[in-house]
Amino acid sequence: MAIVLTVRDSSGLKLAALATGFVMASLDVTVVNVAGSAIQQQLHASLSELTWIVDGYVLVFASLLMLAGGLANRFGARAVYLAGMAVFFAASLACALAPTAGVLIAARLVQGAGAALFMPSSLSLLVFSFPDKRQRTRMLGLWSAIVATSAALGPTLGGLLVSAFSWPSIFLLNLPIGVAGILLTRRCIPPVGGRRVRLAVPGHVLWIAALAALSFALIEGPRLGWLARPVLAAYVVLGFAAAALVTRERRAEHVVMPWNLFRGAGFTGANLVGFAFNFAVYGGMFMLSLYFQHARGAGPFLAGLELLPMTIWFPLGNLVYSRIAGRIPNGVLLTVFLLVAGVASLAMAGMSTDTPYWVLAVAVAVANVGAGIISPGMTAALVEFAGVAHANVAGAVLNANRQIGTLVGVAAMSVVLGTVTDWNRGPGLSFLLLGGAYLAGAAGAWWLIARSERQARNVRR
Structure with a gap:
């Protein structure tokens, strides 16, 4: 693959150009959460429809990420990144103009397609733009900090916008960001040449069918009944698609996912951490935003403020990581903080509507x-174990696993809240699931990532 890079543009502008797509994608996950109650009221959306509004975006996002990684390899990461930004821009406008919940769900599906195009290309372009490992690690931390700041301020910003201008404004926010990102990318990021590769289209179709069937079963199961015919049909589609995908991947020359990379324990561990982390963080954010507004009667803006103890640490932690990266192994960092998160979440298993806010906020x-x-720790570990040559596809794999984690986490919270409608019990059960996810991630970080890092250090000695 021919790659021609120049250093004419400053590192800051390059970083801003490549973080813009992630900023929009992060905002659209966190902002929609606090707007959920307003969308339900103004579009007369049910809990399952609201879950589709959140998860439909994530479903297409996760489904197309691997295909998007292949497209970036074939047509060039910069071209695919710009195409994704344009699709996301148009879909955001369609979301803002949606007159019904059904139209909004459809527009969110298109948004997910745009995000899938620019997400893996963003990481790939960042890796190629900063070939020096030390500088790349620092830029990964700063890049994650920019994205994390948008995610942290998303709920509060979304609550402010919904309170002042109604829910469509959260999607209109993407328009100036998208324009800035497209212009910066065209100016600061040189083209990265592609290479002729065959895309595993049949495998991607099976992958999409499996995720869609899983989503339908999880989201519609509580409403229709777990043994209703449409849900049973989803089980059948899921089983058939999964079996067909496994059979095809064993025999095909061009596969959906680079399974050989999973032979490395460190690579597998980074993806396990990504799934568990997104399950807990975004599932918890979805649950808490509904809890604050429905159980405690908070408006969108107050709910956004009440979520700040959960989100404000995102950018602060990223800045800390950019300073300590390289001093403490990623596996150790991931294990410690995931373990702390798991214990704190399990401590809230007994919460109810009478639980003081400050107790919940501290936990x-x-x-x-x-x-x-x-977040940056798992990304740095992934790049280290996969190697720069596999940056495109490795970034797509990690992002796909993380988005599937978000998809399942939000759907799981919807199942709990739809099944246990008592706000004195539902959130507590939700925290049990969240704590379990964090602890699973901690176990994976220790046994797979930390051990692999220790083995690598022993080999170098």
Whole structure:
């Protein structure tokens, strides 16, 4: 693959150009959460429809990420990144103009397609733009800090916008960001040449069918009944698609996912951490935003403020990581902070509507104090174990796993809240699931990432 890079543009502008897509994608996950109650009221959306509004975006996002990684390899990461930004821009406008919940769900699906195009390309372009490992690690931390700041301020910003201008404004926010990102990318990021590769289209179709069936079963199961015919049909589609995908991947020359990379324990561990982390963080954010507004009667803006103890640590942790990266192994950092998050989440298993806010805020803050370190830590570990040559596809794999974690986490919270409608019990059960996810991530970080790092250090000695 021919790659021609120049250093004419400053590192700051390059970083801003490549973080813009992630900023929009992060905002659209966190902002929609606090707007959920307003969307339900103004569009007369049910809980399952609201879950589709959140998860439909994530479903397409996760489904197309691997295909998008292949497209970046074939047509060039910069071209695919710009195409994704343009699709996301148009879909955001369609979301803002949506007259019904159904139209909004459809526009969110298109948004997910745009995000899938620019997400893996963003990481790939960043890796190629900063070939020096030390500078790349620092830029990864700063890049994550920019994205994390948008995610941290998303709920509060979204609540302010919804309170002042109604829910469509949260999607209109993407328009100036998208324009800035497209212009900066065209000016600061040189083209990265592609290479002729065959895309595993049949495998991607099976992958999409499996995730869609899983999403339908999880989201519609509580409403229709777990043994209703449409849900049973989803089980059948899921089983068939998964079996067909496994069979095809074993025989095909061009596969959906680079399974050989998973032979490395460190690479597998980074993806396990990504799934568990997103399950807990975004599932918890979805649950708490509904809890604050429905159980405690908070408006969108107040709910956004009440979520700050959960999100404010994202950018702070990223800045800390950019300073300590290289001094403490990523596996150790991930294990410690995931373990702390798991214990703090399990401590809230007995919460009810009578639980003082400050108690909940402290527990949530402790659980998320390391969130800003976990995100860049897992990304740096992934790049280290996969190698720069596999940056495109490795970034797509990690992002796909993280988005599937978000998809399942939000759907799981919807299942709990739809099944246990008592706000004195539902949130507590939700925290049990969140704590379990964090602890699973901690176990994976220790046994897979930390051990692999120790073995690598022993080999170098």
